[in-house]
Amino acid sequence: MEFKLDLFQTDKDLEKENNFEKTCKISVSKMLPRITLQLPPEYGGLYDENKNTLTYTPEDMYMAAITGCFFTTFSVVSQNSNLQYENIDISASGLMDVLDDVKMMTEISLNITLTLPKGMEKNERKAMKVLEIAEKRCPIANSVKTKIKNTYRINFSNR
Known part of the structure; x- marks a missing residue:
């Protein structure tokens, strides 16, 4: 049994100068929504005013x-x-x-x-x-x- 996924960045992410603010997308099939990943806030990733992460982390x-x-x-x-x-x-x-x-x-x-x-x-x-x-x-x-x-x-x- 083999499993596959694609990880990629969008043009919007590539335009960001601060690498800590860049995210990536994961796609496992055309039928499922893409998942966005970012660095955890503890390592410099994005967060809201309550220090909650904005997207999933690894x-x-x-x-x-x-x-x-x-x-x-x-x-x-x-x-x-x-x-x-x-x-x-x-x-x-x-x-x-x-x-x-x-x-x-x-x-x-x-x-x-x-x-x-x-x-x-x-x-x-x-x-x-x-x-x-x-x-x-x-x-x-x-x-x-x-x-x-x-x-x-x-x-x-x-x-």
Whole structure:
């Protein structure tokens, strides 16, 4: 399986004199919208009056790849395990640090909340096993050297 994308700059970006203010676009197919990337504000990238980034950064995309991979892997494992669930919510935080004189994303923490249907308390153990299998099988997480810490919480719906 092969994946492709194109990264390019527009004429508008090329006209900017300050390289910190330049952005680029990523395109993965003509069917999907392009994604704009910039430097994080902490490294000189653009930000608004509240110090919020104006577009996605490579660090955002990296964390999104790890988080999204967990979700899609969980989707496959839960379907194959006949685990019915109502919702999965994942929040992620990443830590950029210097390790052996190299700046890198040293750790990503995923806080995963899985909501099972009301009356399915007997499936809590099965749900935890599915979450753990998804963690072990996520191909993107298995491809990186960043430490990934998953924390799981299982809730039951009130509906």
